[in-house]
Amino acid sequence: MNCLLFDPFSLYAIGVDVGGTKINAGVISSKGDVLHSFSLSTLAGEVNTALRIQEAVQGLLTEALQQRPDLRFKGIGVGTAGQVDRNDGSIRFSSDLIPGYMGTPLKKLLEDRFQLPVEVDNDVNVLALTEKKLGAGKNVQNMICLAVGTGVGGAILVNGRLVHGAWGGAGELGHMSVDFKGETCICGGIGCLEHYASGTSIARRMRERLAANGMPQGSIDTREVIARWYSGDPVAAEIMQDALAALGAAIATLIHTFNTELIVIGGGVAEAGEALFEGLRQEVDKRTISSLKQGVQIRPAYRGNWGGMIGAALQIWEYNE
Numbered sequence: 001m002n003c004l005l006f007d008p009f010s011l012y013a014i015g016v017d018v019g020g021t022k023i024n025a026g027v028i029s030s031k032g033d034v035l036h037s038f039s040l041s042t043l044a045g046e047v048n049t050a051l052r053i054q055e056a057v058q059g060l061l062t063e064a065l066q067q068r069p070d071l072r073f074k075g076i077g078v079g080t081a082g083q084v085d086r087n088d089g090s091i092r093f094s095s096d097l098i099p100g101y102m103g104t105p106l107k108k109l110l111e112d113r114f115q116l117p118v119e120v121d122n123d124v125n126v127l128a129l130t131e132k133k134l135g136a137g138k139n140v141q142n143m144i145c146l147a148v149g150t151g152v153g154g155a156i157l158v159n160g161r162l163v164h165g166a167w168g169g170a171g172e173l174g175h176m177s178v179d180f181k182g183e184t185c186i187c188g189g190i191g192c193l194e195h196y197a198s199g200t201s202i203a204r205r206m207r208e209r210l211a212a213n214g215m216p217q218g219s220i221d222t223r224e225v226i227a228r229w230y231s232g233d234p235v236a237a238e239i240m241q242d243a244l245a246a247l248g249a250a251i252a253t254l255i256h257t258f259n260t261e262l263i264v265i266g267g268g269v270a271e272a273g274e275a276l277f278e279g280l281r282q283e284v285d286k287r288t289i290s291s292l293k294q295g296v297q298i299r300p301a302y303r304g305n306w307g308g309m310i311g312a313a314l315q316i317w318e319y320n321e
Helices: 049-067 106-114 123-134 193-197 199-212 222-230 234-258 268-272 274-285 307-318
Strands: 012-018 022-029 034-041 076-080 083-085 090-093 118-122 143-148 152-158 262-266 297-300
Touching: 012 049, 012 123, 012 307, 022 049, 022 307, 034 049, 034 307, 049 106, 076 106, 076 123, 076 307, 083 118, 090 106, 106 118, 118 123, 118 307, 123 143, 123 152, 123 262, 123 307, 143 234, 143 268, 152 193, 193 199, 193 234, 199 222, 199 234, 199 268, 222 234, 222 268, 222 274, 234 262, 234 274, 262 274, 268 274, 274 297
Parallel strands: 012 076, 076 118, 143 262, 262 297
Antiparallel strands: 012 022, 022 034, 083 090, 143 152
16 A cells, blocks of 8 residues: 555545545545535536546545644545446446446546545445435435435445445336336336436436426426315425325335434435325324334435435445455
């Protein structure tokens, strides 16, 4: 390891949050504090994403070490869009959100470049670590996190540890089927949660419903659907009720499967506020065995712009203590 950067006892690590539009890198303390941050546009499809991630880390190091030349790091943690193979820290699958990213040996590339230990995981898994450390998941041993935004991602905490499965693909909760006679999802599955409850699908279904009724569609996005729902629009109410029913069915199944204490909902759709959470609790209540739903909380996720970046760094202590 690079003696100029590495200290196995350091209270600081580098966290990197890789999304389709932005890469955020930061110097993070073991308590989740952000000492310094650096951001770049991902430029997905224009620039090699692995090189862009290295540029973000280098930019962070350059600026941070100018201010604190004595800084040393326990490692680099990355939380990224796509499916991560935990065996070697490579990108096993990535959608068209980041073209050409699939197959990238990200852990090896970063270790070779910066000579620091590296941990790589899915972006929702690292958000769950932030929740565990800073949010509603503090002192909770069994928790399910759902990130409901452009798509639907998930993370599962059992006995205080994230569940990764055989190679890291556990937690693809957006593609559990909530309707065995349902519509075909973009993944090829039938009746997937994401097809009904993601922000993208809520907006799409609203436009389809308006078109079927001969009504103007305009440039409707998820925020507009939610705003219409709050104002009493009956079409928006139908769309949101479908989304709540799908989410409720999925959460009931997860409670039955994992006997969890806490369900945390984050992402853009969760910003719909208490009306969404109250409707969701009602849907879960009528679908869940009474003995298992007793005491289960459904709460919004920790709100922080750096949640993914912080959780990425927290991996270094989670898996290297």
